Amino acid sequence: MTDLLRPEEWTALRLSLLVATAATMASLGPGLAIGYVLARKRFWGKSVLDALVHLPLILPPVVTGYMLLLGFGRRGPIGAFLESAFGIVLAFRWTGAVLACGVMGFPLLVRAIRLSIEAVDRRLEDAAATLGAPPPFVFLVVTLPMILPGILAGAILAFAKSMGEFGATITFVGNIAGETQTLSAAIYTFLQVPGGEGGALRLTLVSVAVSVAALVGSEWMARRIGGRIAPA
Template sequence: MILSEPEWQALTLSLKVSTVAVVCSLPFGILMAWILARCRFTGKALLDSLIHLPLVLPPVVVGYLLLLGFGRRGLIGQYLYDWFGFTFAFSWRGAALASAVIAFPLMVRAIRLALEGVDTRLEQAARTLGAGRWRVFFTITLPLTLPGVIVGTVLAFARSLGEFGATITFVSNIPGETRTLPSAMYTLIETPGAEGAAARLCVIAIVLALSSLLISEWLSRWGRKKLGEAV
């Protein structure tokens, strides 16, 4: 399958945006999952709902809210631009932010389910032996949660690859800068005579998504097997 230069740009940009989105959101995903799984406090249900809100909101609404918050004249974006000369709007960084927000609930949910499956008696035993909270987390909790972390990471990556609505609303559809695979397909579908190129990108998107799901399943099984051998 021979791709044109714009198609290669869309593919590589999608992989770049998805990777950055997942890597940057993973620490926050683990933190939020731990808070929801282990902490009890007033407003927990509200926090849970806010985290999962992007799953039920139209992606265009998410993109519009990001534009209000992180646009060059947004509530937060104006200070980032005035103080640091940094902006998310109309750049690949904004596409990564939009993808991270949309995929974040999937990541948190997978990690939270894994955390809830960890036997807390193991953590309590470690603390009674003198291990601090951070040591218990990094030596017991996190390794036991590894399959869930892997699944959440790969699912978030796959979701980021397919993100369209929030991205095009927040950062537009700029060739070589914010035109990811879905945006490129949207452009090609509206271009007369470009059906072949759109079909090629469609096949690539399907292969990438299917590969991500298969890798997620394999890594999850591998992680459970390693944990079983360790135990």
């Protein structure tokens, strides 16, 4: 198995899986909260929040990466504060790749969660509330189980987006082998050198295999979850 890829290719694959997983897990909490707010709450500035959430889907990825560099770079206001106060540096680090991938995949996660919450029958929640259940209990026991397939779908979309992210990541954290070089950046690097087509093809096939496995796994899990929460 280890002969299928070269050591540097395995490194890029492991880093991509680490970055995509960390970005998806870190986005779940905020994505669920914002998805719920957009689906259920009415407030001034809701359209502005919705636009800001979906902005990474509209802007070129390089622009998003440059904005992250301006804000979270060593000279950026947030980046300088994190470095001076906590010693955290994001620019040109794998943790910065997590941030960039999380930002790019966040709109897909929020949209899937929002649509699943909007599809929930409010009468079921109202019935639980009339029985004296507090709102947090209603959400955990009634709403959350019904939106789990949507959460899972959004998480898979965010994971897949993170696995394939290139523009924002390479702008914000560069293409440093062993530190920030993900699969997409490694493929790009192979295509820039003579004779690198073989490595690019191998990593392309790996990317396709990982994406297909994630989609098949998510479909299987969604069916399992849907079967458990379906009414008898």
